[in-house]
Amino acid sequence: GENVEQHPSTLSVQEGDSAVIKCTYSDSASNYFPWYKQELGKRPQLIIDIRSNVGEKKDQRIAVTLNKTAKHFSLHITETQPEDSAVYFCAASKGYSTLTFGKGTMLLVSP
Amino acid sequence: NAGVTQTPKFRVLKTGQSMTLLCAQDMNHEYMYWYRQDPGMGLRLIHYSVGEGTTAKGEVPDGYNVSRLKKQNFLLGLESAAPSQTSVYFCASRATGGNEKLFFGSGTQLSVL
Numbered sequence: 001g002e003n004v005e006q007h008p009s010t011l012s013v014q015e016g017d018s019a020v021i022k023c024t025y026s027d028s029a030s031n032y033f034p035w036y037k038q039e040l041g042k043r044p045q046l047i048i049d050i051r052s053n054v055g056e057k058k059d060q061r062i063a064v065t066l067n068k069t070a071k072h073f074s075l076h077i078t079e080t081q082p083e084d085s086a087v088y089f090c091a092a093s094k095g096y097s098t099l100t101f102g103k104g105t106m107l108l109v110s111p
Numbered sequence: 112n113a114g115v116t117q118t119p120k121f122r123v124l125k126t127g128q129s130m131t132l133l134c135a136q137d138m139n140h141e142y143m144y145w146y147r148q149d150p151g152m153g154l155r156l157i158h159y160s161v162g163e164g165t166t167a168k169g170e171v172p173d174g175y176n177v178s179r180l181k182k183q184n185f186l187l188g189l190e191s192a193a194p195s196q197t198s199v200y201f202c203a204s205r206a207t208g209g210n211e212k213l214f215f216g217s218g219t220q221l222s223v224l
Contacts, residue, residue: 033210034212034213036213042217043215044201049212061223098156098169101153101172102153104153
């Protein structure tokens with residue numbers, strides 16, 4: 001089955017800096033790659049996703065890039081703010097099968 | 112729209128006790144899922160359902176059973192709880208077709224002593 005590795009497990013940045021979280025996947029047939037954000041004590045929520053026919057997608061301060069050849073995708077957050085502090089999960093799936101999640105990255109943005 | 116509602120929010124069990132977690136969604140979603148979340152382990156799929164009357168095993172199904180008798184409800188049962196089942200449980204649902212966004216419930220914190 002699919003295996004998703006996520007790095008780093010924790011990331012500390014200063015407010016205004018950029019943050020990058022990286023994920024690799026094992027199944028070359030995977031074609032859907034979402035990112036979920038989970039604030040402390042809250043439910044995970046989708047923040048951005050990308051499909052395999054697209055190399056990059058942006059939504060205001062967040063962007064996701066995909067390298068199908070290398071089987072990795074990354075989340076980029078620019079101009080980080082304290083409210084960006086949360087746990088971020090990457091995931092992968094193929095077709096309409098179930099999602100396989102990475103183990104998460106705890107992002108801490110210090111004022 | 113309430114979205115995805117889980118009950119209860121907290122529960123403490125003794126080893127060997129049984130319980131049922133209820134997930135209800137009001138978005139007419141076909142697909143429903145049960146995940147467990149443990150520190151450093153991410154979200155792991157326990158069981159899922161692709162429609163009323165169907166269920167399937169996920170990554171970590173042992174010790175759990177599920178039922179989807181009505182489209183809007185997905186029940187997760189623990190027949191004989193073990194300390195290893197101490198976790199936060201999340202239910203999620205999504206529509207069919209090209210929209211693969213998962214909608215999560217608020218979670219159930221379960222402790223098995």
